[in-house]
Amino acid sequence: MPARHRSRQRALQVMFLWDQRKQPPADAIAAYYETLSSEDDPPQRAEPDEFMESLVRGATEKAPAIDAQIAAKSEHWRLERMPAVDRNILRLAVYEMSDLGTPPAVVIDEALELARQFSGDESVAFINGVLDAVNRA
Numbered sequence: 001m002p003a004r005h006r007s008r009q010r011a012l013q014v015m016f017l018w019d020q021r022k023q024p025p026a027d028a029i030a031a032y033y034e035t036l037s038s039e040d041d042p043p044q045r046a047e048p049d050e051f052m053e054s055l056v057r058g059a060t061e062k063a064p065a066i067d068a069q070i071a072a073k074s075e076h077w078r079l080e081r082m083p084a085v086d087r088n089i090l091r092l093a094v095y096e097m098s099d100l101g102t103p104p105a106v107v108i109d110e111a112l113e114l115a116r117q118f119s120g121d122e123s124v125a126f127i128n129g130v131l132d133a134v135n136r137a
Contacts, residue, residue, distance in 0.1 A: 004110075006049075007049050007055070008055065008092065008110055008114060009114065009117070010052040011051075011052045011056050011092055012089060013032060014032045015028075015059060015092060016085065017032065019087065025060040025061075028056070029052075055092055058100070059094075063091060067079050070090050070134070073133035073134050074090075077126075083123065085119045085123070086115065086123045089114050089115055089118075089123075090127060090130055092111070093110070094131070094134055097131075097135060104131075108128065108132065112124055112128055
């Protein structure tokens, strides 16, 4: 599995924690690393994932503006009514497309792969439609 894809998976896990627990992003990142070290016997400190951390920090920092973009392009869906996984896949993808300069086709493909892994078929189509609309705006 490519390193960037693995980082995006990790970022989604951290974003889910951040979203559900309403905690600062740094705390969600630390909690993620703690789960990794607690799985080891004896515990080892997990190597930092700089790309994952930059995705999480950027997406959470810009969440209000990103959420407004998503809401504007997701007809008949309020953000708070979306499944948390889908909402956070969208947040990460919009941030990466808008702020990191990753080609939109790559970001959308990666987001759809995350949706296939962690969500359902309906979510894949929904996420594709929203990200395509955000990209065209």
